[in-house]
Amino acid sequence: MVDAAAVLAGVDIGSTMVRVVLAEASGSRLDVIGVGSAPSLGVRHGVLVDADRLGSAIRQAVEQARVASGVHVDRVTISISGEHVDALQSQGAVAVEGKGGTISTMDRQSAIDAARTVAIPFEREVLHVLPRDFEVDGQQRIQNPVGMSGVRLGARVHIVTGGVTAVRNLVACVERAGYRVADLVLSPIAAARACLSDDELDMGVGLIDIGGGTADVVCFEEGAVVDTCIVPVGGQQVTGDLAVCLRTTWNHAEALKRQFALSEDDSLQVARVAGGSPERVAQAEAWEIIEARLEELFGLVSRGLDLPQRPIPRAGFVLTGGSCQLEKMATVAERVLGASTRIASPPVRAGVGDGLAQPEWSTAMGLVLTAHDAQSEGPTQLTTRFDSTAGRMRSWLEGLL
Ligand SMILES: Nc1ncnc2c1ncn2[C@@H]1O[C@H](COP(=O)(O)OP(=O)(O)OP(=O)(O)O)[C@@H](O)[C@H]1O
Ligand SMILES: [Mg+2]
Incomplete structure (x- = not known):
């Protein structure tokens, strides 16, 4: 039986899907051993709106991953x-107390704590304090003063904060579903962990995770987080616009x-609502509808990052999340943001766990990688070893032991 403490579970609570990645940690090794997903019916624009429905989606997705891997899931x-x-x-400052004026890890932590002691309104909860x-x-x-x-x-x-009510309701929902919350990670920070290279992080880069209900953004400079913002627009609005405009x-x-x-045709076959006879619509017309929403989305990202006033990240922007598979997404991003862009997926080897190598899995993969970073030193060696048959075989064998 796999030690429960060695099982790491990442649960990405999205506006369209709950996605779960289970991994087994052993030193610097991290083996992905199971995945699961379920439609997320209780979340709108990233915020919990129906705890019962979200709770059952979380249970369903975790159970799927658990059955595939045959392990017990407790903390997520x-x-x-x-x-x-x-x-x-x-920002904050302290007097160095380390022996002979040498800065210790305790001094480093004290300086971070001093910077943290800003007046946070009582209705806000601190999610991350990220040293810059x-x-x-x-x-x-x-970058690292220890030893100087x-x-x-x-x-x-x-400092990233969340509304107290929204954070507590989310945690309570996961706990009612039967799991203890080990940690909460801002969605784009998790996605960045799965998608960005060290070179990009050092040069300065922005990551935009475009999902169903939100576009979640994080920017890095010299390896540190310098900005984060959440834009309440995603693929669901694009679909909604197409449905309304094309009836x-x-x-x-x-x-x-x-x-x-x-589609290679110049036109698309559109089925009308309420049994109206289907019509052909020019691709160009459908594209205009999509493009208008994408321009709004990247315009809001640009405003959220105050882009006209600050330099564009030197390594440009990296797009991930389910919606970045939309045709010409990167082209619109480049035009509106005025920077180069690339599309990224989690770093999963082709062959095993192929489904995971899709951009909608970046956040869930990033969650287990982040959980692993917190307990192991040095670079993670990531492998995947699961498929539904192997998982079933494994739980059957464990049942016999
Ligand atoms: N091939 C595709 N082309 C275009 N869009 C796609 C494609 N596949 C998925 N999508 C879109 O991706 C979106 C879902 O992405 P994702 O699973 O990353 O969202 P989420 O994490 O559930 O939501 P959010 O992060 O916004 O809370 C949906 O709007 C869906 O329409
Ligand atoms: Mg998402």
Whole structure:
């Protein structure tokens, strides 16, 4: 039987799907051993709106992953998003107390704690305190001050907060579903862990996770988080626009949207609502509808990051999340944001666990990677070893032991 403490579970609570990745940790090794997903009916624009429905979606998705891997799931790392999430920059400083004026890990932590002691309104809960850089006796932009000598150590941090009610309701919902919450991670921070390279992080990069109900953004400079924002627009609005403007059903509009890239015809067959006879609509007309919503989305990202006032990330933007599979998404992003973009998926080897190598799995994969980082030092060696047959075989064997 796999030690329960060694099983890491990432539960991505999205607006359209709950996605679960289970992994087994052993030192620096992390084996993905099961995945599960279920439609997420109780979340709108990243925020919980129906705890019963979300609770059963979480149970269903975890159970699917659990059955495939034959392990017990107790503690889970969950994603959090939604417009209630906010961020602020802060700084603080302390006198160095390490022996002989050498800065210790305790001094580093004290400086971060000093930066954290800003007045956070009582209706907000701190989700992350992310150190940006340090200052030793006036020398700025130090990435790791531990081991240096100095008298005064300052820290700059990026603090992410969430609305207390939204955060507590989400945690309570997961706990009622039968799992303890080990940690909450802002959705784009998890996705960034799965998608970004060290070079991109060092150069400066923005990641945009475009899902069904939100576009979640995080920017890095010199390896540290410098900005985060949540835009309440995603693929569901694109589908909704197509359904309304082309007078068709939601399901048909969703199918049209997904096939858009595949269609070589100049026109699309559109089934009208309430039995109206199908009509052909020019691709260009459907594209205008999609493009208008995408321009709005990236316009809001640009405003959320205050882009005209600050430099574009040197490594450009990385797009992930289910909606980045939409045809020409990267082209619109490049035009509106004025930066190069690439599309990213989780780093899963082809062959095993192929389904995971899709952009909608970035956040769930990032959650287990983040949980693993918290308990192991050095780079993670990621492998996948699961398929439904092997999983069933394994639980059957374990049942015999
Ligand atoms: N092939 C495709 N082409 C276009 N869009 C797609 C494709 N596949 C999935 N999508 C869109 O991706 C969206 C779902 O993405 P994802 O699973 O990342 O969202 P989520 O995590 O549930 O939601 P959110 O992160 O916004 O809370 C849906 O709107 C869906 O229409
Ligand atoms: Mg998502």
